[in-house]
Amino acid sequence: MLDLKKQGKFPDNESFQWCHESMSAVASHSDRARSATIAIEVDSLVKIYKNATDPALNNFSLSVEGGSFFGLLGPNGAGKTTALSIITGLLAPDSGSVTILGLRLDRHLRQIQTKIGLVPQDLALYENLTATENLVFFGRLYGLAGRELQTEIDRCLEFTQLQEQRNRRVSTFSGGMKRRLNLSAGMLYQPDILFLDEPTVGIDAQSRQLIHERLTDLNRQGTTLIYTTHYMEEAQELCSHVGIIDDGRIIQQGRTMDLTRQQGFNNLNDLFFSITGKKLRDV
């Protein structure tokens, strides 16, 4: 992906949307064109947990275009985490397939892992290490070393505005700083696809705003972002595409603006409630 980005094969978001529309118009070339720009193709995933009566994923299919900012939305227990776990290789499906950047996940896991990054919902940081030490550790695991590692760490810390706090232990950080560092760690090695599982939970408005800006920048630079959130306003603001999941399958999927307009809603929030209902989902 690094190479693809450098070669300009992944356009920025606006160009990509234009490109996508053009491609849609040329039906005869669509399949070949799509296969070149599809970042994630998920086909009929089924996952039933042990001792569960209902499947967590029930013929879950999804297609994410390269360079898009994709919001995966759904109520609690809809299957978002299971879907994300399978797509990132953490969990094996009972059936179905996942293809990432043209590579089958079940056959090329290690190769795919060099192209993806994850920002988990729970903070994935060592509290007793400094910001830099955390990034050095994760960077080394990606095979970075020496000047290259240092440059990458500087870039990530600058990106999330944590340069001043680089030598402070994470345990002394505020919630917002931890979230930003969590994002920095996921950005190391400049992944082609970055998965973000509710990265702004429980932080102040300023940190949230900064994370939004940075994610938009990252997406403009060509990184495909898969974003799960419970904040519909956030998804409306950030995501070029959304997929709404319920009962283990995608109910609606498409460009955010198109979906809301086509369904006759003013915003994503109304669309979401019209699809998933207002009944509480206690799991």
Added chain:
Amino acid sequence: MFKFFNHIIASTWKETLLLRRDKAGLLVLFFMPAALVIIITLVQENIMELSGEKKSAILFLDQDHGQIATRLRQSLHDSKRVTLVELDGATVRRDEAIARVRRGDYQVGVIIPEGTSTRLEARIETLFAADAPSGKASDGDLILVYFDPGVLPGFRSGILAALQLATFNIEMELKVKALQENVAVLLAGQQMMMGGGGKKPDLGLTHLQENLLTISEEQAGSKREESAPSAVQHNIPAWALFGLFFTCIPLAGSLLVERNSGIWIRLMTMPISSVSLLIGKIIGYVGVCFSQILLIVLIGHFLFPTLGLPAFTINGHLVPLVVISLCCSLAACGYGVLLGSVCTSLEQASMFGSISIVITAALGGVLVPPYAMPGVMQRISGFSPLNWGLSAYQDVLLRGSSIAQISGDLCRLLAFFLVLLLISWWLNRRSQ
């Protein structure tokens, strides 16, 4: 392969940093065993010398087949403090019996050399004769007692006292019998000389005090290599092991922190093998274990003499001791990994880990030497990894054993480590 080692180095570096920063945890890990080894050794130094209640098994090799062996056997049996395990003196050689004691199969071996009874009877026969020479017991009148180098002074003193009492009784009985016969002869001679105003007959009573049977106390190992058995030589390896196994709790905690936060999820989505991460983690904790052992050895060597205790010595057995420490550290780390896989919280791991280690330590002979335990407990003790480690340490420190000679215990410790890692791997896989 380069990447794999690079990941191990990264993981070890991270773990070392985290351990260095966990000052409270390190304080507990180092302070606790150091305090234990000082206090317990000071307390046991006297208690072990005074106690001796346990009924002990004595290997008995009768090459004499005379009345000394018969009476000593009977006397020891009547004392009810010991259990005799008889060896056939006609078929078993002295070296073989000593070897069994040296190996620690038995804590004591008593050997009655051939001809002891005949020589003693001949000596007593002439003892009270008027022309009897006063003399010391010859070499042939020694009763040889071999001790396992691992037994503590209290046990040794108790056994020696029992044997000395038994030989004293036998010797005194024979002397009195001979004296009775001699008195009769002397009295008859006195009557014949009645009225002659002769002097009182010499009954030779001074010979009663002569020691005709001597207990010769030997250690079953090569003297050059052995350290004097003491509470210090027992407690340093024992409590070092005890503390070392406690490292399993922070190791389990470290795994649980990673598993219960997002760290494990992040690591599992990275292009790395979980094995390299685990190896890196284990290397960090093996380093902690070695530091612990070093601290306790230094305390034993330099601090103990200032407290009036004998100094702990390793007698140049550095390499075998390092190998044992490595195997024990790996076993402790294996247990930590298992705890981290089975438990769901740090509290669970702390509680379960500490209680299980205390139980395993008690079974393994850290608190009471296995030979002083009841038979059933001795058999159970053989399943404790602390027993394998302690046995290996004592074999080297007290018996001068080589790495080859302790390979059984080392293999058991390594197998324990590998089996626990496999179980942990299977549990993690199943939970995924």
